[in-house]
Every structure is written in structure tokens, then in C-alpha cells.
Amino acid sequence: MHCINDRLYLTSSSGCLSTLNDGLEWTFHSENGLFSNSFESGDTILFLGIGGLLSIDDGLTWQYINADASNPLSGEYEFVKTENIIFGYSNSYNNLFYSTDWGMTWNFHYFPYQEKDSKLR
Numbered sequence: 001m002h003c004i005n006d007r008l009y010l011t012s013s014s015g016c017l018s019t020l021n022d023g024l025e026w027t028f029h030s031e032n033g034l035f036s037n038s039f040e041s042g043d044t045i046l047f048l049g050i051g052g053l054l055s056i057d058d059g060l061t062w063q064y065i066n067a068d069a070s071n072p073l074s075g076e077y078e079f080v081k082t083e084n085i086i087f088g089y090s091n092s093y094n095n096l097f098y099s100t101d102w103g104m105t106w107n108f109h110y111f112p113y114q115e116k117d118s119k120l121r
Contacts, residue, residue: 002038004045007059011035011047018059029053032064037079039086044102048088050075052103071106072097 002009009018010026011033017026035047043058051073052065067073072088072095079088088097088106096109 002035002047004038004040005058009038009047011049011053016047016053016062029059030062030064034075036075039079039081039102046086046102048073048077048079048086048103054102054104056102065103071099071103073103073106 002011007018007020008023009016013034015031015033016029016035018029019026030053032051032053035049035051035053037048039046039048043056045055045059047053051067054063054065055061065071065073067075072079072090076092077088077090077095077097079086081087084100086099086103087109088099089095096111097106098109099106
């Protein structure tokens with residue numbers, strides 16, 4: 001569940017739905033769902049998890065972002081957003097990706113991963 005701009009979003013394996021009136025009426029947005037992260041800025045809303053769902057018009061229309069080998073949208077990543085960049089990290093894979101365009105494209109970000117007892121240089 002995500003709450004953005006007074007709208008409650010429910011994302012599940014059945015899709016993405018939202019309500020403005022505490023669940024009395026629901027709007028179906030996409031058959032894609034199961035997103036564990038949400039980010040917003042102005043009219044832009046992004047859900048990330050297994051794939052991604054992006055709206056640049058405050059939720060009126062949505063674009064699905066496919067999960068593939070070139071991005072961290074397999075469902076095994078944690079995400080965080082700074083002012084202009086979204087980072088995706090997997091502790092299982094020790095991979096760090098970043099996106100500067102709201103998850104549409106992703107770049108691998110090298111970082112000097114070492115064992116616990118080593119120092120990062």
C-alpha cells in the first residue's frame with residue numbers, strides 16, 4: 001500500500017488500484033503490480049518492485065517498465081531516491097544501479113565492495 005497526494009494505492013499481483021474516498025470506490029490503473037517502493041515529485045509518481053510503473057501526470061496515465069537483465073527491477077533490490085537519482089541495491093548480488101530518468105533506464109554503478117574486515121579505498 002502507498003499513499004500519495006491523499007490517494008491510497010494498492011499494488012498487488014492482481015494489479016494497481018487507487019481510491020480517493022477511503023475505499024468506497026476504486027480506480028483500476030494497471031494489471032501490473034506488486035511494487036514495494038514508491039517515489040513522487042510534483043506530478044510524477046513511480047512504483048518499483050518487480051518491474052516499475054511510472055506516471056508523469058499525477059496518476060492519470062501509467063507506463064509499465066519491464067524487468068530485465070539491464071535493470072534492478074527483478075524484485076530483489078532495495079531502492080532509495082536522492083534529489084535527482086534513484087538507486088537500486090541488492091545485497092544478494094552486491095550490485096548497485098542508478099537511474100536519472102525515473103527508472104526508464106538504469107546504469108550499473110561500480111563500488112569497491114570488500115569483505116567486512118577490509119577497508120574501502
